[in-house]
Amino acid sequence: MIESRSLGSKIFDIFNHTFLLLVGLVSLLPFVYIVVTSFSATSDLIPKSFTTEAYQYIFSADTFTKSLLVSIFVTLVGTFVQLALSCLMAYSLSHTQLPGRSFFLMMVLITMLFSGGMIPTYFVVQQTGLLNSLWALIIPNAISAFYLIILKNFFQSIPNELKESAKIDGAHELTVLFRIVLPLSLPALAAFGLFYAVGIWNQYFNAILYISDPALYPVQVILRQLIILSSGAIGDSTSIETIPYHGQAIQMAVIVVATLPIIILYPFLQKHFAKGVLLGSVKG
Amino acid sequence: MSMLKGLKKKKRLGLLSSAILGLTLFTAGCSGDEASSTKSKEGKSDNGPFELSLMFNFDGVEFPKEGNEVEKIIEEMTNTNLKVNPLPGTAFEERLPVMVASGEFPDAVPIPRRHQQYPYVLNAVQGGVFWEIGPYLDQFPNLSKINKQIYENIKYDGKTYGVPRVRPMARRVFIYRQDWLQNLGMEEPKTIEEFHKMLRAFTFDDPDKNGKDDTYGIVMNQGQPFTYYAPFFGAPNKWEVTKDGKFIRDVTTDEFFESIKFQKKLYDEGLMNKDFTVIDRPEWTAAVETGKAGVMIDTSNSTQNIELGAQKSNPNAKFSMFSILENGKGKRIFAEGGHNGFFLFPKASLETEEELKKALGFFDKLASEEGSNLLAWGIEGVHYNVVDGKAEKIPDTNMDDVGAYGAPLATLPPLDNAIEGTLTPLAELELELTKENEKYMVSDPTLSIVSDTYLEMGEQLEVILDDAHVKFIMGEIDEKGWKAAVEEWKSRGGDKIAKEYEEAYKKAKAKK
Numbered sequence: 001m002i003e004s005r006s007l008g009s010k011i012f013d014i015f016n017h018t019f020l021l022l023v024g025l026v027s028l029l030p031f032v033y034i035v036v037t038s039f040s041a042t043s044d045l046i047p048k049s050f051t052t053e054a055y056q057y058i059f060s061a062d063t064f065t066k067s068l069l070v071s072i073f074v075t076l077v078g079t080f081v082q083l084a085l086s087c088l089m090a091y092s093l094s095h096t097q098l099p100g101r102s103f104f105l106m107m108v109l110i111t112m113l114f115s116g117g118m119i120p121t122y123f124v125v126q127q128t129g130l131l132n133s134l135w136a137l138i139i140p141n142a143i144s145a146f147y148l149i150i151l152k153n154f155f156q157s158i159p160n161e162l163k164e165s166a167k168i169d170g171a172h173e174l175t176v177l178f179r180i181v182l183p184l185s186l187p188a189l190a191a192f193g194l195f196y197a198v199g200i201w202n203q204y205f206n207a208i209l210y211i212s213d214p215a216l217y218p219v220q221v222i223l224r225q226l227i228i229l230s231s232g233a234i235g236d237s238t239s240i241e242t243i244p245y246h247g248q249a250i251q252m253a254v255i256v257v258a259t260l261p262i263i264i265l266y267p268f269l270q271k272h273f274a275k276g277v278l279l280g281s282v283k284g
Numbered sequence: 285m286s287m288l289k290g291l292k293k294k295k296r297l298g299l300l301s302s303a304i305l306g307l308t309l310f311t312a313g314c315s316g317d318e319a320s321s322t323k324s325k326e327g328k329s330d331n332g333p334f335e336l337s338l339m340f341n342f343d344g345v346e347f348p349k350e351g352n353e354v355e356k357i358i359e360e361m362t363n364t365n366l367k368v369n370p371l372p373g374t375a376f377e378e379r380l381p382v383m384v385a386s387g388e389f390p391d392a393v394p395i396p397r398r399h400q401q402y403p404y405v406l407n408a409v410q411g412g413v414f415w416e417i418g419p420y421l422d423q424f425p426n427l428s429k430i431n432k433q434i435y436e437n438i439k440y441d442g443k444t445y446g447v448p449r450v451r452p453m454a455r456r457v458f459i460y461r462q463d464w465l466q467n468l469g470m471e472e473p474k475t476i477e478e479f480h481k482m483l484r485a486f487t488f489d490d491p492d493k494n495g496k497d498d499t500y501g502i503v504m505n506q507g508q509p510f511t512y513y514a515p516f517f518g519a520p521n522k523w524e525v526t527k528d529g530k531f532i533r534d535v536t537t538d539e540f541f542e543s544i545k546f547q548k549k550l551y552d553e554g555l556m557n558k559d560f561t562v563i564d565r566p567e568w569t570a571a572v573e574t575g576k577a578g579v580m581i582d583t584s585n586s587t588q589n590i591e592l593g594a595q596k597s598n599p600n601a602k603f604s605m606f607s608i609l610e611n612g613k614g615k616r617i618f619a620e621g622g623h624n625g626f627f628l629f630p631k632a633s634l635e636t637e638e639e640l641k642k643a644l645g646f647f648d649k650l651a652s653e654e655g656s657n658l659l660a661w662g663i664e665g666v667h668y669n670v671v672d673g674k675a676e677k678i679p680d681t682n683m684d685d686v687g688a689y690g691a692p693l694a695t696l697p698p699l700d701n702a703i704e705g706t707l708t709p710l711a712e713l714e715l716e717l718t719k720e721n722e723k724y725m726v727s728d729p730t731l732s733i734v735s736d737t738y739l740e741m742g743e744q745l746e747v748i749l750d751d752a753h754v755k756f757i758m759g760e761i762d763e764k765g766w767k768a769a770v771e772e773w774k775s776r777g778g779d780k781i782a783k784e785y786e787e788a789y790k791k792a793k794a795k796k
Contacts (some may be wrong), residue, residue, distance in 0.1 A: 061345040119385045126386060208375035209382060212339075214347060217372075222345075225372040229343065230566065248566050 038252035054253035063214065064222050070134070071201060071219040072261075078138040078200040083193050086143050086151055091177050093148075094155035105149075112145040118209070125210055136210035137203055137218065144199075147192050154188045155181055190272035198262050223254045230254075333365040334642045337633070339390040340692035341377075342370035348685040353666075357658060358689060362649040364642075370688070384408050389630035391643050394692065395446065396625045400438065401734060409440045414628040415640050418444035424644055426651035430696055434622040437731045442795040446626030447647055447695050452718035453622040454725050455584040456512065457605040464491035464499075464578050472604070476516055476546065476611040483555040486578035501555035503577035505568035510547065510753050511618065512581050517543040518613035521728040523782075529790060531729075531782040535749055535770050539613075541763070548757045561754055569593065575601065584714045591710065605713065607721050619725035627695070651696040653703070659690035660698035661705055668705065675705030733792055735784035737777050745781075748773045 038054055058064055093101060093108075115121070121140065130136040158181055166176050182189065204220040211217060230250035347370040348354065359366055369390065371379060377396060381404045383389065393414075399405055408414065421428050421444065430450055438446045458479075465472065465482065468491055473479040483501030485491060491499055511534065515521070519540040524532045534540045550556045557563070557571065571577040573593040580590070587605050594601035608615050627647065634640045649655055661668040661675040662683050668675045690698065699715070707715070735742070752769030755761045761769075770778075 063346050119382055122382050122386060126388075205378070208372075208378055212369050212371065212379075214370065221372060221375065224374055225343075226345065228372075228374060229345065248570060251566060 034252045034255050038249055038256050040249065051249075054249040055257075057250060058226060058253055058257060061222070061226075063217070064219070064226075066215065067217050067219040067222040070216060074134055074137050074203075074218060075197050075200045077134075079193055079197045081138055082142045082144075082196045082200075083189060086148050086192065087177070087182065087189070089143060090148050090151035091155055091181065093152045096156075108145045108148060122209060131210055132213055132216065133211075134216060137200065137206055140206060140210075141199070144196075147195065151185075151188060151192065154185055158184050187272040190269045194265060194269050197265065201262055202258075220258065223258050227251050227254055333359065333363050334639075334646075335367065336364040336392075336643065336646055337367040337369070337390040338392060338693075339369040339371065339376075339383075340394050341373040341396075342688060342692065343373045344684065344688060348688050352685055353663060354658070354685045354689055357663065358650070358655075361654055361658075362646045364646055380404075384413070387413075387632055389633045391633050391639075392627040392629055392647075394449075394625050394627050397621060397623060399625075400621075401739060403739060406440070406734070406739075409445055409628070413632070414445050414630055415634065416443050416445055417447065417629060417640070417644065420637075420641060420644060423641070424648040426648045426696055426701065427644065429651075429700070431622065433727075437621045438623060438626050439732045442792055446628050447644070448623035448626040449692075449695055450697050451620075451622060451624045452584065452721070453619045454607070454617045454721035455620070455714075455718050456581065456617065457584045457587065457607050457717065458579055458581055458609075459572070459587045459590055459603055459605045460579045461486075461491070461572075461575075462602040462604040463600055466602075467491050467493055472606055474610060476513070476609050479609050480546075480549075480555075483550065483579065484553070487553075487555050491578060492575055498576065500557065500577055502550065502579040502581075503557050503563075503568055503571040504560040504581070505563050505565060506561050507564065508581065510544065510750070510757075513543040513546055513609075514540055515616040515618050515726055516609045516611045516613065517546070518611075518616070519543055521618040521726045523728060523730050523785065525729050525789065529786055531785045531789070533778060533782065535773070541766065544753060544756055544766070548759070551757045552759070573597070584718055587714065588708065588710045603710070605710075605717065607717055608724060615724040616726050617721050617724050619727040621731055647693070647695050650693055651698075651701060653701050656696070656698040656701035657703060659686065659694050660702040662686045670703070673703065675703050677706065729789065730785055733785060733788035735781045735788065737780045737784055741777055742781060745773055745777050748776070 039050055039052065092098060093104060095101070098104075116124075125131060125136055125140055128139075130139060162180055162184075163176050166180050171179065202220060203218060204224065207218050207221050227250070230248075347368075350368075355366060355368070358364075377399070380393075380395070380399065381402075383393070384404050395405055427447055430448060431453075433453070434448050434450060435444055438444075438448055460472075460482075464486060468485045468489055470482060470485060471478075473482050486499055486501045488497075490497065511519075511522075514534060517539045519534045519537050519542075520532065522534055524534070524537075526532060547556075551558070557577065563571075568580065569590065572580045572590055573596075575594065575598055582590075584605060584607075587603055591601065591603040594603070608617050629640055629643055634643055650659065657664070657675070661677065662681065663686070664670065666678070667681045667683060667686070668677050670676070748769055752761065752766055756766050
């Protein structure tokens, strides 16, 4: 027997759906606008003409394709390195009986609150010989203190009995980590992996500070350059290059190119997100 | 248990050490070769080419590859071996302070115009990081050709440290649609009143003859200062020095207030865009290029690009420009610094006078006739031919590679020393206008003097004025509100800034 719903509840549903639809549209429309503009010669919501000139212009520079490869490489390697380092450290810190644990945690916390500032950091990078290498984009921010602490809590939330029983069976610490703890932490790893990847992919300032060889620029630097070129905002036309095309389309195309890889990544990790990120911070 | 613990410890140690080992391997394997400029120079003896490392901002997509034709020609001409490190324009400005702090210098440091009085530059100059080049200049004929006033504008404590990239001193222009003006049967405006008429016609009389009411007069953007009309109304250029050495700020004068009343009129009558506080550069140029607005204010060298952009969608679009509008105060135009940044020469990389002279010699040689021809016209036989002693451009040649070196490295304007040649009508007009403007310049007396309060909080104080200015134009405050904002600016530091300038001005005068 189907329950007949009251009028009030129906009205509420209608309102609810309209409201949610509006919210959805509001967040979707800017994206639609960006994509549409990048393919059109005019800046209207309803495109009057379709053209891929903006994209052709972006990809016309060798440097752009090269920088795309650089970015992909740095993102892949960097995410792996950063996740590996974070996991190793978080796992060590998740042992309550680790000597000096509170001291290390305190040190981690301090870095969350205070930073040395740009120039001291530059000196550190310089003295460790990272200048002008891709590692300068990976090592300096390799471990995020915040993610580290969440990861640590996540590892701690895994029942101790599991680890103990594994050890009784003769597994040593690394085996426990790789065979028991990490497989159980996949949601968290997926989430933090994505955060790290997005972070590296969007990295711009570090590249500018530490890298002076144009062949090693990640894509963001080149994109920013294209944007500035296309907007004609060259402080003092020190450049004779003329932009072959309507600036706004190029800017929008740049946004599409810069965000697309990350957007593509998202659906694959979506299922881990729902339960992944802060799971470890709540004991229950 | 204790045995377990011991085991664990060992393993932990092992893990730690392997991690450290791994890290060191990473870093050791991948550190790029650093372009440290403190290496001893080659070419110290007078015969070999002098090794010159340069870093500058490059505003393009791709810098020409090493060993390109232009670089070869420059190296041969100046007897140098160039090591160029081009940085994207944006990266460059952020890199500079770090570079100065770390003391890793190329042989010439280009300081952008906006950084002239930034603390990091001031401190470095006062700390003796850079060579004072004043005493050497007369050995370099082309560098000493540069307008003395411009050297004056970039002095620190009355001494010359920099070689400027020269730009016209007064190059603010109104860029307008000439074909619209012809459609309307009007003449280029000479006075504020005629200008107002032109904007009205651009807005209401369908200048593009498409039968639609889809145009307006002038487009402004958020980044633009509001002082464009001030000179025509008789206001000072930022500051005015009275006979007894007092400094008066433009905003405190009645003339300035008249000029913002005029802007309000444009706004109220709908002759300018209502969204001027939010649009940025691309939308601003697009408004003119797509035929919505008929006028914009920019530097004289942009007109050509604007016209090219507009002709993509409308081949009949024609642009022209003018600088000065009269309004009963005679012809006046504000002078700017006359440079787009300047080169400083660090002692860390140029260790001896000999090396400094070689670096200066490089810029001097680039400004000679031979160098100027290259930067102005390109490579002979590739970009231009000489016909009857005049340069004639070869059509459809690409000057990008030349521009990549010319724009950041030219000090004296290339056209000053190059042979004559044929220019586009707009480029001719630009030369004429900027020359003409030099007769009517009103200069800003504070360019080369420093006020500590201004450095510290001047920018924040400007915000008070800018806000009030915008609000006044939009009708949110009236004359009383504007005056109150000026008073607030004075009390929060404006008066102090004026006092400091007065003292600095006295000092600088005493030195001369």
